Amino acid sequence: MSGGVDSSVAAALLVEQGYRVIGMMLRLWSETGTEESNRCCTPDSMAQARKVAQTLGIPFYTIDVRQRFFDTVVHYFLEGYRQGVTPNPCVVCNRVIRWGALFDQARALGAEFLATGHYARTKSGPDGEFLLLKGLDAEKDQSYVLSVLSQNHLTHSLFPIGNFLKSHVRDLARRYDLPTASRPDSQDLCFLAGGDYRSFLERHIPESLRPGNIVNREGKILGQHLGLAHYTIGQRKGIGISTTHPVYVLDKDIQNNLLIVGPREELGSDEMWVDELNWIGKSEPAKSFRAGVKIRYKAPEMPALITLTENSLAHVQFESPLRDITPGQRAVFYQGEVCLGGGTIIKKGAKL
Amino acid sequence: MAVMEKVYLDFAATTPLDDRVFQAMLPYFKDFFGNPSSVHEFGQVAEGAVENARETVARCLNASPREIVFTSCGTESDNLALRGVAWAQRKRHGFCHILTTPVEHHAVLHTVNQLSEQGFEIEFLPVDSTGMVDPEAVRSHLRRDTALVSVIYANNEIGTINPVAEIGLVCRERNIPFHTDAVQAAAHLPIDVLREHIDLLSIGAHKFYGPKGVGALYIRQGTPIEPVQTGGKQESGLRAGTHNVPYIVGLAEALQITKNELPVHSRRFLEMRDTLVNGILQNIPQTRLTGHPRQRLPNHVSFVFKNLDGNRLLMALDVAGYACSSGSACKTGDPRPSEVLTAIGLPEEWALGSLRVTLGRSTTPQMIEAFTGILPELIRKQRSLS
Numbered sequence: 008m009s010g011g012v013d014s015s016v017a018a019a020l021l022v023e024q025g026y027r028v029i030g031m032m033l034r035l036w037s038e039t040g041t042e043e044s045n046r047c048c049t050p051d052s053m054a055q056a057r058k059v060a061q062t063l064g065i066p067f068y069t070i071d072v073r074q075r076f077f078d079t080v081v082h083y084f085l086e087g088y089r090q091g092v093t094p095n096p097c098v099v100c101n102r103v104i105r106w107g108a109l110f111d112q113a114r115a116l117g118a119e120f121l122a123t124g125h126y127a128r129t130k131s132g133p134d135g136e137f138l139l140l141k142g143l144d145a146e147k148d149q150s151y152v153l154s155v156l157s158q159n160h161l162t163h164s165l166f167p168i169g170n171f172l173k174s175h176v177r178d179l180a181r182r183y184d185l186p187t188a189s190r191p192d193s194q195d196l197c198f199l200a201g202g203d204y205r206s207f208l209e210r211h212i213p214e215s216l217r218p219g220n221i222v223n224r225e226g227k228i229l230g231q232h233l234g235l236a237h238y239t240i241g242q243r244k245g246i247g248i249s250t251t252h253p254v255y256v257l258d259k260d261i262q263n264n265l266l267i268v269g270p271r272e273e274l275g276s277d278e279m280w281v282d283e284l285n286w287i288g289k290s291e292p293a294k295s296f297r298a299g300v301k302i303r304y305k306a307p308e309m310p311a312l313i314t315l316t317e318n319s320l321a322h323v324q325f326e327s328p329l330r331d332i333t334p335g336q337r338a339v340f341y342q343g344e345v346c347l348g349g350g351t352i353i354k355k356g357a358k359l
Numbered sequence: 360m361a362v363m364e365k366v367y368l369d370f371a372a373t374t375p376l377d378d379r380v381f382q383a384m385l386p387y388f389k390d391f392f393g394n395p396s397s398v399h400e401f402g403q404v405a406e407g408a409v410e411n412a413r414e415t416v417a418r419c420l421n422a423s424p425r426e427i428v429f430t431s432c433g434t435e436s437d438n439l440a441l442r443g444v445a446w447a448q449r450k451r452h453g454f455c456h457i458l459t460t461p462v463e464h465h466a467v468l469h470t471v472n473q474l475s476e477q478g479f480e481i482e483f484l485p486v487d488s489t490g491m492v493d494p495e496a497v498r499s500h501l502r503r504d505t506a507l508v509s510v511i512y513a514n515n516e517i518g519t520i521n522p523v524a525e526i527g528l529v530c531r532e533r534n535i536p537f538h539t540d541a542v543q544a545a546a547h548l549p550i551d552v553l554r555e556h557i558d559l560l561s562i563g564a565h566k567f568y569g570p571k572g573v574g575a576l577y578i579r580q581g582t583p584i585e586p587v588q589t590g591g592k593q594e595s596g597l598r599a600g601t602h603n604v605p606y607i608v609g610l611a612e613a614l615q616i617t618k619n620e621l622p623v624h625s626r627r628f629l630e631m632r633d634t635l636v637n638g639i640l641q642n643i644p645q646t647r648l649t650g651h652p653r654q655r656l657p658n659h660v661s662f663v664f665k666n667l668d669g670n671r672l673l674m675a676l677d678v679a680g681y682a683c684s685s686g687s688a689c690k691t692g693d694p695r696p697s698e699v700l701t702a703i704g705l706p707e708e709w710a711l712g713s714l715r716v717t718l719g720r721s722t723t724p725q726m727i728e729a730f731t732g733i734l735p736e737l738i739r740k741q742r743s744l745s
Contacts, residue, residue: 112671
């Protein structure tokens with residue numbers, strides 16, 4: 008429970024359905040001095056969640072996972088930038104913290120299910136297989152960040168608001184007399200606490216912000232960059248060099264600290280490689296199959312042909328080129344409403 | 360799903376109000392609502408109730424009525440004793456040395472911390488591994504400019520009872536005011552301020568089946584002290600503010616009942632306590648009893664379990680239907696070892712896994728048996744998580 012509208016309504020629905028509900032809040036890591044503005048667990052949101060639990064008449068506990076969060080999620084985030092990719096720490100948080108520490112703790116308490124306020128649905132198939140479906144509210148669908156879950160997780164997870172539109176969830180909150188405010192739909196990471204990620208990187212991995220040369224594909228020096236972590240693949244604005252044609256960030260050469268830029272035509276690619284695959288279903292999919300692919304949480308789903316290789320990678324062939332394939336981000340595979348699973352993008356293009 | 364019977368084993372945190380106490384309080388909310396400071400009969404009736412309560416409290420502690428000051432809680436009593444005496448001693452004699460222990464309740468610890476910012480020199484006495492203070496250590500630490508000595512009577516976290524009478528004697532010989540926080544002790548031990556050479560003693564009613572929101576401070580006649588809360592002339596000018604008449608009546612009634620029934624309950628508690636200690640030490644690996652094995656509150660059991668998060672254990676116990684406490688318990692789930700457990704020399708991998716079980720009048724041997732039965736499995740599960 009975060010004290011926000013989604014998890015509060017999720018809890019209220021379960022209480023109404025007759026479940027014995029236990030409220031839990033995670034205390035996540037914040038940099039010293041920024042605890043007041045961590046998006047997930049400020050003292051204010053903790054008080055709010057506690058109040059919701061009291062309104063619903065359920066017990067409420069806080070679980071301190073600050074150290075574990077730092078060791079896993081924050082470490083992953085920093086390590087990603089150190090290696091020049093754009094990591095998605097929320098996915099790691101769901102795997103290691105929410106469906107890790109929290110899930111294990113809930114099960115150890117004797118709970119049958121871990122329920123959350125995510126916009127996603129589950130369905131049990133004919134042979135007892137559990138499927139992860141997109142949330143009914145297409146705008147709010149969060150199956151992307153849940154693509155790390157397993158059969159065991161789904162068997163013991165509930166998403167009570169997955170069947171509702173956000174507007175309906177707000178109505179329910181009013182009906183149950185719960186707070187209706189939701190966390191700002193910010194792309195910011197909770198542990199940045201509203202601060203900007205570049206200054207965070209400066210404090211934690213200053214070497215990732217070492218200035219170096221900006222070059223084109225041919226190796227010609229076009230200017231100076233401020234540190235590779237400042238830039239994202241596909242970025243056009245703010246590169247800081249003047250050219251006759253607009254240039255885009257094409258790639259980063261971590262080893263030589265080079266930022267590689269070029270014209271728009273060179274940016275796009277219609278294929279990529281994906282590692283660290285997780286398949287939600289009981290068995291792996293076919294060696295080769297068609298699916299819709301999302302390459303970022305808010306990216307549109309694009310049709311593609313996925314081919315699994317011997318060494319547990321996936322090659323993804325899109326029907327048309329995409330401009331913003333970003334190593335470190337997660338690729339998630341869909342067939343219709345069903346989320347099949349996902350993996351980490353490791354390479355744009357045909358070459359591995 | 361059937362509603363589970365919850366078992367309360369946290370009587371050191373607070374106790375339910377005794378119905379006899381409740382009945383004694385009731386007339387003073389509406390029928391006899393007068394202000395004890397008023398001249399008229401309404402006031403006189405209320406004043407009579409307060410003065411009767413004062414006599415009762417004095418009798419229970421072997422003090423005289425004029426030595427009892429009513430406060431809002433045990434914490435306020437501690438604050439008045441420490442600040443009041445420290446200020447008076449500095450003003451009259453220039454004494455600024457305060458001697459206390461590292462195993463005090465926060466009511467004392469945080470107050471002396473603030474006094475230290477105001478120019479007082481705070482010195483902490485050594486304690487042994489059970490949290491006990493040696494009277495000889497007190498003797499050797501006393502100085503010419505010692506303003507006050509404060510030693511907890513019985514520790515809230517680990518239950519250890521200090522040799523208060525001996526410490527009191529050491530201080531009396533040097534004519535240095537001796538304060539003791541008896542908030543836990545008053546519920547379970549016969550207290551005699553004269554025999555134990557105590558100059559100031561703090562109690563709070565809700566620890567002995569009285570209401571929350573009322574306490575008392577015994578101040579031996581002649582003890583140098585100044586008011587901390589100023590205003591009207593109530594309580595001989597030592598504690599301004601209109602008397603909380605029904606609560607003061609409740610405190611006195613609760614203390615009298617506690618004193619009367621103490622021998623009966625103590626015997627029951629001791630039996631259950633020892634069953635609990637043996638059951639847990641035998642059945643759970645990597646477990647230590649904290650505090651003194653014998654010189655401890657009869658209703659008080661406390662352990663540390665190695666490599667266990669005490670907050671998680673409390674949560675698991677609560678879900679299983681048992682309300683307990685822990686030295687490091689805090690609602691935000693912050694894993695920080697308590698000062699007391701650190702002071703008795705426990706390393707962090709032990710100190711984080713603390714559990715306090717405190718028995719009360721409604722506790723039965725069956726509850727203790729059931730509790731001892733479920734605890735090993737709960738701990739095994741929680742340990743397997745980390």
